[in-house]
Amino acid sequence: MDWKKLIDEHGAKLVLYARQWCDSLVDAEDAVQTAVVKLWKKHEADESLPLGRVFVAVKHAAIDTVRSSKRRRLRELKANEEELEGTSLFEAAEIEEERRKLIEHALGRLPVEQREVIVMKIWSEMTFKEIGRALGISQNTAAARYRYGLRALVRMLPHSTASTS
Template sequence: MNESDHTTPWEACYRELGPKLLLFARQWVPTPTDAEDVVQTAFIKFWQHRPDAHPEHYPLLYAAVRTSALDFRRSGERRLRREANPAVEVLREDSTFFDHGVEQREDAALVEAALRELPSEQREVVVLRVWGGLTFAEIATALDQSINTVTSRHRYALEALRREMKPYSHERH
């Protein structure tokens, strides 16, 4: 009997979606550790409401992570205001979306910079589609938006990313 025979549906779900959800959470929180906390909180809350973890529920996990991340950010902002810190910058310039190796740092930096330029609504759709691997229907469910809105945001984001990345494309050839 191997280890996978003892895996619960939620363990399998966490193993499959954990890294994707961490990347998704990084849009709203300042550090990778905060993203881990947000994802874990979302999993626990979601598991309490849906203990039977089926793949058709997975898009709702993205919505739970988004809600947890926004709650986390709001609570941090309130704490900072209470502590009289005049400004809060959720995604610092020195923080990164990706955990990457040396050979990919330059490309990752270019993509990160281009992603930062996107409106948050477009950025979250791209992250869910490209790195989360969700379908447009699943993204629409996760974000509580129409599929037309989601596909439009994706299209506009890709157009903006192409424009932003075009100066660098000829350097690679």
């Protein structure tokens, strides 16, 4: 397992995924770090570790991070620093700043089961089969969560059609 390659290629997606549970970027990066180190120790020689396994490890690490009261205390402190860096989930993109904020806010209001499927599908380009295998659900359930999530987003973002071209 080449952890540098993993971080180069998928680091941004993994951090975004971790942020579905973690409030701050710092905590999300901590979760990714914990997961990658743990996986590397177990599967150092394994060149073909499925991406789904990495996502699952990140999810568990993110949940542990949030649960840990010690980290929660530190998070408040770190969050102050993070404010200086900005807390956006996404890079400045072609989409207008206001619109991006609306999308992030709407994503944050979705149930986490739907959010994680959307993140895995859209930004990690995983198939429903891969998502289902990683999350221990059927691919139909994964697809249903995805559709419900997108529909909810459409309802929360009434002008979504106007800003796309």
